[in-house]
Amino acid sequence: MSQQTLHPAPVAAVPRRSGLVLAIILTCQLMLVLDATVMNVALPRIQSDLGFSATGLSWVMTAYSLVFGGLLLLGGRAGDLFGRRRMFVAGIAVFTLASLAGGLAGSAALLIAARALQGVGAAMAGPSTLALITTTFTEPKARVRALALFSAMSSGGFAIGLIVGGLLTEWFSWRAALFINVPFGLAIAVLAPRFVAEPERRRAHLDLPGAITGTLGVGALVFAFTHAASDGWGNPVTLGSLAAGLALLAGFVVLEARTALPLVPLRLFAERNRSAAYVNFFLAPMAMMSMFFFLTQFMQDIRHFAALATGFAFLPMAALIFTMSRLVPRLLPRYGPKPLALTGSVLMVAGVGWLALLTTDSTYLPALLGPLLLMGLGGGLAFAPLNVIIMATVPPEDAGAAGGVLQTMQQVGSTLGLAVLVTVFGSATRSAAAAGTTGPQLVVDGMTSAFSTAAVIAAGTVLVALTFRRATASARP
Structure with missing residues (x-):
């Protein structure tokens, strides 16, 4: 195949439509990230309705994030080969149909299959979101602002998923957390071909x-x-x-x-800051997923929060993530990535470490609100610079691959992190049971062990942040 572009096309949307293009892309990204946690709050009801085992229940979350993360690299390369907008629309269509099937699932096996199919659709659409932003917003300041908003959706979407899941589960049913994707997915599939420009396609193969x-x-x-x-x-x-x-x-x-023509071009890791950003995009979700998975169960099973109250308990964290993501475009050119990522990582370690002190009598204020505030502040500072570091300077021909690797790190990190921490939880509860511990204390012992492990993982993000180069006039985005 020739190295020449296959179908020349404008790489930037009409300026007056750029706001609508960004809204379409960000809505898609929010849907994809939100579905990694929207089911968390509903897990107790899903377990009751469909008969999941205690450890098998984690597959409601893992089936989606595993397939999403595993196929993201292939989705990024397919976007380069077949067209990023085309893959974006096709992925959203698959994701929407799978959401409908999941909402109608009558058994545990069918729900897990639907969640896996959601992951396929997300992997098709996900890498194109970042690539379409980088080709739509070519002016540096506009691109940094767009990437910061993308980061807010990527990191804040986890917390928003818990809020939305709580609202829908309390007011309707856990099935509504899947049905809600259908109207938004249909709207994106209709609007994207009309308003989002198709970037140039370049030489690629699927590997x-x-x-x-x-x-x-x-x-x-x-x-x-x-x-x-x-x-x-x-x-x-x-x-x-x-x-x-x-x-x-x-x-x-x-x-x-x-x-x-690999799925992961090694040249993406040639620049030190970009390599460090990729590593932290792997480690931070590993630590954060413990909070979303175990903390929602702590609130409902130990402290007997309603699903709605559980969702809103995460609102302060989501608000802080969005606030910090709006401030980062102003702070990053002035200070560079190192102080922001380092400060954010330290705050995340403190937040997860605080959760390791939970007891059966811990109340929302301060035992839960304090860690949530630290995680929101830390996540906003730590994550937002990473998107900009990775995508702001990547060559256009590598935008699809770079976006795929970034989101792969995030999804695989959260998937492996959850698997590791569920293992720690299982080992801790077996040891506590052998020592005679029973009831809620047995569950809390397992959770605090998982949080302690997550704090160690989060400490790795601090070490990586120390390797960022200090910004110079030429190196700042």
């Missing part, structure tokens, strides 16, 4: 061997950790899945190094 080994490798690792939560690390299935996952990921690295 199916890389996609298969990468996806199966991550899937095997997640399955190993989830299986260990219920059956222990000595189980042959657990050990076999772990070994297979590591071998497949090693094969993925070898394939990518030898492929002419």
Whole structure:
């Protein structure tokens, strides 16, 4: 195939329509991120209605994020090959149909299958969101503002998902948390072809061997950790899945190094700040997912919050994330990424560490509100610069791949993080039960062990943030 562009097209939308284009893209991104947590608040009711086991319940979350993260790289390359707007619209269509099927699911197996299909649609649309922003907003200041808003949707969407899930579950049913995607998805699918410009397509191929080994490798690792939560690390299935996952990921690295047009171009990691940003986009969601998954259950099962109250309990965190994301475009050119990411990471460590002190008698104020405020402030500072660092200077021909790698780090990090922390929870509860602990205290012991592990993971983001280069006049976005 020729290296020349296949279908020349304008790379920027009509200026007066750029606001509408951004609204379409951000709405899509909010839907995709929101669905990673919107079911959290509804988990107790889903378990009751469909008969999930305690450890199997995590697959309601994992099925979506695993497939989403595993196929994102392939989705990014497919956007380069077939057209980013086309993949964006097709992905939203698949995501919308899967949401409808999930809302109608009558069994645990059907719900998990629908959630996995949602992940397929999200992986098709997700990488194109960032790529379309970088090709639509070519003026540097406008691009930084758009990327900061994208970051707000990406990080704040987790907390918004809990609020929306609480509202819909309390007022209607857990099924409404899936049905709500249908009208928004249809609107995006209708409006995007009309208003979003199709960027130039460039030489690419799908790299199916890389996609298969990468996806199966991550899937095997997640399955190993989830299986260990219920059956222990000595189980042959657990050990076999772990070994297979590591071998497949090693094969993925070898394939990518030898492929002419890989899913993950190694040149994306040549710049130090960008490499560090990718690593933190992996570690931070690993730590944060423990808060969303376990804290919602703590509020409902231990403190007996209603679903609606549980959702609104996360409102201060969401508000802080959005506030900080609006401030970052002003702060980043002045101070550079290092002080912002470092401060945010330290605040996140403090927030998750505070949750490790929970007891069965802990109340919302201050035991829950304090950590949520620290996580909101820290997440807003730590995440917003990362999107800008990665996407603001990436060449247009690598925009799809860079966006795919970024979102892959986020989704795979949250998926592996949840699997690891569910394993820690399972091991801690078994040990506590053997020591004679019962009732709510048994559950809280498992949760605090998971939060302690998450704090250690979050501490890794501090170490990575220390490696950012200090900004110079030429290096600032």
